[in-house]
Every structure is written in C-alpha cells, then in structure tokens.
Amino acid sequence: MKLNMMLAIGIGAAMSCAGVQADESKPRVAALFTQTVTQGAWDTAGYAAFKSMAAQDGFAPSYLEHTSYESAPSVLRQLASGGVKLIIAHSSGYSAAIKEVAPLYPATQFVLYSYENATANLPNYSAWSVDWDEYGFVLGALAAAASKNGHIAVIGGEPIPSAERTVQFIKKGAAYVNPHVQVDSAYVGSFTDVARAKEIATGAIARGADFVIPSADTADAGIQQAADEEGALTLGSYTDQSKTFPDAVMTSTVMNFDKSYADIGKHFVEGQLGNRIITENLATNGWTLATPFAHVGKEVQDKVFSIIADLKAGKIKIED
Known part of the structure; x- marks a missing residue:
C-alpha cells in the first residue's frame, strides 16, 4: 500500500x-x-x-x-x-x-x-x-543565430555550479556565431520568484536584447512572459514548453x-x-532541442543543428 x-x-x-x-x-x-x-x-x-x-x-x-x-x-x-x-x-x-x-x-x-x-x-x-558547457554553448549559439539586434540576455536563478557553467558557455556559444554579440547576464536570486525574473527580463529587453534565455526553473515563467509581452524570443527549458508561450518560444531544450x-x-x-x-550530453542522447523552430527562418535551425553535429563529431572545441 x-x-x-x-x-x-x-x-x-x-x-x-x-x-x-x-x-x-x-x-x-x-x-x-x-x-x-x-x-x-x-x-x-x-x-x-x-x-x-x-x-x-x-x-x-x-x-x-x-x-x-x-x-x-x-x-x-x-x-x-x-x-x-x-x-x-x-x-x-x-x-x-x-x-x-x-x-x-x-x-x-x-x-x-x-x-x-x-x-x-x-x-x-x-x-x-x-x-552544461555544451548545453550553454548551444543555447548561446542558437540565441545569437536568431537575434536580429545582436543582443541577447541570459537570466539564471541562483549562482550554483551548473548555472555558472551554463552562463559562461552561453557567452562562448553566442560569440562563436557572432563575435560582436552583446550578452547580458543576471541572477534572480531565487528559483521561484517569477515576478522578479519578469522584471529583470523586461529590463534586458528594454535595453535591446531581443532573445532572452531562461535558466531559473520555476521563475522561468516570468522570463518567458516578459518575452511574450515585449515581442522578444525565448526558449522552453528542460521540457517542450512551446504551447505555454507560443508567440515567444522558438524551441525548447528537452532533457532525457x-x-x-x-x-x-x-x-x-x-x-x-x-x-x-x-x-x-548530445552524443549520449542526454538532451536535445524540440523541432521545428518557430518564429525564425529555417536557416536558423539548420545553422544550430550544423553546430550540434560538429560538436558531436568533435570538430568544435569548447573547453576553457
């Protein structure tokens, strides 16, 4: 029982x-x-x-x-x-x-x-x-590939080890696609403060970021809502969240x-x-990206999955 x-x-x-x-x-x-x-x-x-x-x-x-x-x-x-x-x-x-x-x-x-x-x-x-190095690299690359302004933002929950690594490599992945990209980063200070996450995301978008990467668990909803309301793009995190904010979610990371x-x-x-x-990692089928990408041309999805293929094949070295 x-x-x-x-x-x-x-x-x-x-x-x-x-x-x-x-x-x-x-x-x-x-x-x-x-x-x-x-x-x-x-x-x-x-x-x-x-x-x-x-x-x-x-x-x-x-x-x-x-x-x-x-x-x-x-x-x-x-x-x-x-x-x-x-x-x-x-x-x-x-x-x-x-x-x-x-x-x-x-x-x-x-x-x-x-x-x-x-x-x-x-x-x-x-x-x-x-x-998380690879994960962050891919997120940074896809955000930079989709950004029209060359300005993206990543918002984390708390600076725990996985979050810090993710932010670090998001910046690397973005620079791989666009060496001149601007990457703003901030922490909510909580994994649950949706209001604070939305406030931070709204500020980042107001400063010119047109793609906002959520990395704050439950508080991601605030980041995604801000993107939806302000006309920016964003991601679903860990599961396919395309139906939650269909006007803003371009793709979702899907953890296995x-x-x-x-x-x-x-x-x-x-x-x-x-x-x-x-x-x-990607090679072990530890995670993937939901397809098809929304709100962007097919060339963005093709570029991202070309980078993923190169990562799997060891053609891109992302180590420190």
Whole structure:
C-alpha cells in the first residue's frame, strides 16, 4: 500500500514524502528536490523520471520537496540512517552535502543528477552530470543565430555550479556565431520568484536584447512572459514548453530525464554505482532541442543543428 506523509527534518521544515511502500523486501530509494514537483519543469520532469525508475526496478520510493541546500546534510543523514539504500539529489547544489554525509553511511549509495566534477573518491557517490558547457554553448549559439539586434540576455536563478557553467558557455556559444554579440547576464536570486525574473527580463529587453534565455526553473515563467509581452524570443527549458508561450518560444531544450534515471536504477541493481561520473550530453542522447523552430527562418535551425553535429563529431572545441 502507498502512503502519503509529511516528514519534519533538520531545522523543522516540512517536506513532502510520497509513495513509501510497506513491503520492506523492496530496496528503499529516495529523491531530493529543491522545489515542488508539481510546478516548473526541472523538478517536475525529474520526479516523473524517478517514479518511472522506481516502478521499473521494483523499488520502494519516497521523495522530499523544498529541500534547501543548507538543510540537505541533515536530510541525507536521516534518510540514510533510516535505511534508504539509494538517495538521488536532483540539483548540483547538493554536492557539498553529499560529500559531507556519504562517508558516514557506506551502505547507502548517493547519486547527484545535474553537474559534478569530482566524487572525492567516495565509493558510494556517483553523478549523472549534464555537460552544461555544451548545453550553454548551444543555447548561446542558437540565441545569437536568431537575434536580429545582436543582443541577447541570459537570466539564471541562483549562482550554483551548473548555472555558472551554463552562463559562461552561453557567452562562448553566442560569440562563436557572432563575435560582436552583446550578452547580458543576471541572477534572480531565487528559483521561484517569477515576478522578479519578469522584471529583470523586461529590463534586458528594454535595453535591446531581443532573445532572452531562461535558466531559473520555476521563475522561468516570468522570463518567458516578459518575452511574450515585449515581442522578444525565448526558449522552453528542460521540457517542450512551446504551447505555454507560443508567440515567444522558438524551441525548447528537452532533457532525457527518463534515460538518465533508468540508467541510475540499472547501475544500482547491478552494483555498479560508486566513485564515478556519467556525462550526459548530445552524443549520449542526454538532451536535445524540440523541432521545428518557430518564429525564425529555417536557416536558423539548420545553422544550430550544423553546430550540434560538429560538436558531436568533435570538430568544435569548447573547453576553457
């Protein structure tokens, strides 16, 4: 039988936990999310992939929403000490907490999905790390290719590692297409403040940016709304969002969460987790772009996918 319950963890924050199985013969797995799993794209799609993985592999799943990076060590300790065998953290901001807690619970496997560059040689820590360098490079290239003004903007949520890398390589990708492009960048300071994100995006558009790249999760809606109202172009993030703002969304990045989480479950069952980083990129089918592009000529889509082909073939080097 499945139960819904609330857990008070760490500093007393209430976090949702769902889908706990009474059958103790099934391995217990848990996932941590920074926001709710019913809004936005990043956590919603990640949660769906987590549920699918648990069902496919016969795990007993639970999940926790609104898990702050500060409370994460306490949350991880409680889960591991309570017998959870696999804990997946759905944000690069949980990296420090995992590295702090994992050595204390060798019987639990910890996995981070998003971005990681080192596992500290921990035998029970693995990461499915999106190549945010490549991701950012492609976003910058497509924005610059579509921009008529030669002026684009990128707006992130918080300056966590994956976000910082993405912004850095958006600038590189834009310059690859147009060496004279102007790239504005800013952070909302939150992944949920839609009003603030809209305000920042509106300001960027007023200063001349005609393509705004959202990278702020739930707050992306504010950025996309500003583009829609001010006549600029924008992107859908992580899932196809073309129907949400059809007059402004040119294309969407589509993360293959199902593939990544299925791989995590498979490696756990086969005992292959620990001290490893799996890179998810275009070549591994870790993500793609929705087609056809809207609001631009076919030459823009052709140019972007030519760049993608060159990236896959190793013809473009984007390293620092």
